[in-house]
Amino acid sequence: MPLDYTFRAASRPTLDTNLYSLSSKQAEFFKAQTGIDGDEDLKKHILEVAPYPCIHAFLFLRYMFNLSVYEQILELGRKRPDAVLLDIGCCFGTDSRKAAADGFPAKNIIASDVLDGNIFSLVSSTKPRTFQNDPASYPGCHLPGDVFDPAFLSVAGPSNDTSPTPAVDLSSLKSLNPLHGRISAINAISFFHLFSEEKQLHVARALAGLLSAQPGSIICGQQVGAVEKGMVNNSVAGPNNWLFAHSPQSWTSLWDGTVFEKGSVKVEAELVEVASRRVIIKWSVVRL
Numbered sequence: 549m550p551l552d553y554t555f556r557a558a559s560r561p562t563l564d565t566n567l568y569s570l571s572s573k574q575a576e577f578f579k580a581q582t583g584i585d586g587d588e589d590l591k592k593h594i595l596e597v598a599p600y601p602c603i604h605a606f607l608f609l610r611y612m613f614n615l616s617v618y619e620q621i622l623e624l625g626r627k628r629p630d631a632v633l634l635d636i637g638c639c640f641g642t643d644s645r646k647a648a649a650d651g652f653p654a655k656n657i658i659a660s661d662v663l664d665g666n667i668f669s670l671v672s673s674t675k676p677r678t679f680q681n682d683p684a685s686y687p688g689c690h691l692p693g694d695v696f697d698p699a700f701l702s703v704a705g706p707s708n709d710t711s712p713t714p715a716v717d718l719s720s721l722k723s724l725n726p727l728h729g730r731i732s733a734i735n736a737i738s739f740f741h742l743f744s745e746e747k748q749l750h751v752a753r754a755l756a757g758l759l760s761a762q763p764g765s766i767i768c769g770q771q772v773g774a775v776e777k778g779m780v781n782n783s784v785a786g787p788n789n790w791l792f793a794h795s796p797q798s799w800t801s802l803w804d805g806t807v808f809e810k811g812s813v814k815v816e817a818e819l820v821e822v823a824s825r826r827v828i829i830k831w832s833v834v835r836l
Contacts, residue, residue, distance in 0.1 A: 570590075575587065575590065577645075577646060577649060578590055580649065581645055581649075614830075615768050615769075615770065615830060615832065616816070616830075616832065617766055617768050617832040617834070620764065620766060620834075621633065621647065621652065621733045621735075621766060621768070622647065622650055622651055622652055624652075624732045624733055624764065624765075624766070625647070625651060625652030625653055625656065625732075625733075626651060626652075628732055628762070628764075629712060629715075630656065630712075630713070630714070630715040630716075631652075631653075631656060631732035631733070632656050632657075632658065632716070632718070632727065632730060632731045632732055632733075633647055633652055633656060633657045633658070633731075633732065633733045633734075633735065634657075634658045634660065634724070634727075634731050634733070634734045634735065634758065635647075635657065635658065635659045635660065635735045636660050636695065636734060636735065636736050636739060636755065637660075637661060637662075637736060637737070637738065637739035637742075638659040638660055638661050639661060639738070641659040641688075641690075643735050643737060644657050644658075644659040644688050645688075647735075648688060654687045654688045655687055655688070655689075655718070656718065657688040657689065658688070658689045658691050658718055658721070658724075659688055659689065659690055659691070660690075660691045660692065660693055660724070661692060662692065662693070662694050662695075689718040689719055689721065691718075691721055691723075691724070693723060693724065695751055695754060696747070696750070696751075699723060699725075700723045700724060700725070701723065701724045701725060701754050701758075702725055702754070702757075703750070703753045703754045703757060704728045704729075704757035705757060706756045706757060706759065706761070706807070706808055706809075706812075707728065707729030707757070707759070707760065707761040708761050709729060709761055710761045710762050710763070712762075713729070713730045713760065716730065724758060727758055728757050728758055729757070729758070729759070729760060729761060730758070730760060731758045731759055731760060731765075732759075732760050732762070732764075732765050732766070733765065733766045733767075733768075734755050734758065734759060734766070734767040734768070735768060735769060736755065736767065736768070736769035736771075737769045737770050737771070738769075738770070738771055739751075739769060739771060740752075740769065740771045740794075741771040741772040741782075741791050741792070741793060742791070743792070744792055745777075745792045745794075748792065748794070748802075749802065749806070749807075752802060752803065752807045753807055755767055756803075756807045756808060759835065760835070761835060762835065763835055763836055764834060764835065765834070765835045766832060766833065766834050766835075767803075767832070767833040768831065768832040768833070769830075769831060770820075770828050770829060770830045770831065771793070771828060771829060772791060772793045772826060772827070772828060772829075773793050773794060773795065773796070773799075773819050773827050773828050773829025774793040774794065774795050774827065774829075775795055775819065775827070776795050777792075777793065777794045777795045777798040777799075778792070778793070779791070779792055779793075780792075780793045782826075793829075794829065795819075795829075796817035796818060796819060796829060796831075799815075799817045799829060799831060800815045800817050803815045803833045804833075808833070808835075811836075812835065812836055813833050813834060813835055813836060814833070814834045814836055815831070815832070815833050815834075816831060816832050817829055817830070817831040817832075818830055818831075
């Protein structure tokens with residue numbers, strides 16, 4: 549899956565450990581998932597993670613929990629039979645694990661990234677593991693794949709079938725295509741800004757085809773945003789690194805009227821200034 553933002557490794561800023569900050573609840577979660585008890589030992593462990601731009605700014609420490617629709621997603625897991633949560637572009641799977649820890653059935657969670665080695669841990673023997681990575685500690689589904697490969701995820705129109713869907717054995721999946729119209733919640737944090745405007749629209753259409761037509765089904769996320777859509781400097785990746793960013797207005801129009809039939813979804817999108825000298829857009833798309 550080719551990435552469309554311009555990233556020059558040589559211009560990447562030096563790791564700023566001042567960006568490392570965990571609330572007591574975040575620290576409790578990471579200690580439970582890593583098996584590390586001490587605060588300093590946990591910090592040392594996390595600082596060893598590879599400095600990819602979003603990781604470099606420790607954004608993986610701030611997860612779906614901070615989105616306004618998070619409780620709605622957990623509620624889907626509790627009340628909708630066989631509700632499925634997809635964590636797309638999952639990186640280390642922080643959001644998947646957090647949702648499972650907070651009550652969404654882990655067996656109904658899919659964590660997907662383009663490389664199997666990027667899912668949940670940087671699992672090669674030469675790199676540090678972010679989390680404990682065995683089925684006993686986390687029984688969720690790991691499904692590597694390229695969202696631009698139609699054999700893994702083809703574009704299908706949004707489903708109009710609101711009837712309950714039968715359960716799917718997620719462990720048997722080789723692609724996301726059997727799940728068209730079946731997924732109750734999709735999390736796409738720090739994902740869309742990796743791509744050009746054209747490819748962002750393609751991914752939006754592809755994910756919309758996976759979403760269940762049942763009212764309350766959700767796609768949500770956050771990414772680099774802008775007051776007006778266009779190319780912006782990605783300061784986390786260092787100077788002279790650019791990517792395409794939507795504004796709240798253009799992002800809302802993309803989902804409500806382009807991807808979905810206008811009026812069939814509720815879109816919320818807001819710009820938030822973050823400590824790393826960037827503006828991000830937090831958003832959700834809910835089927836009505």
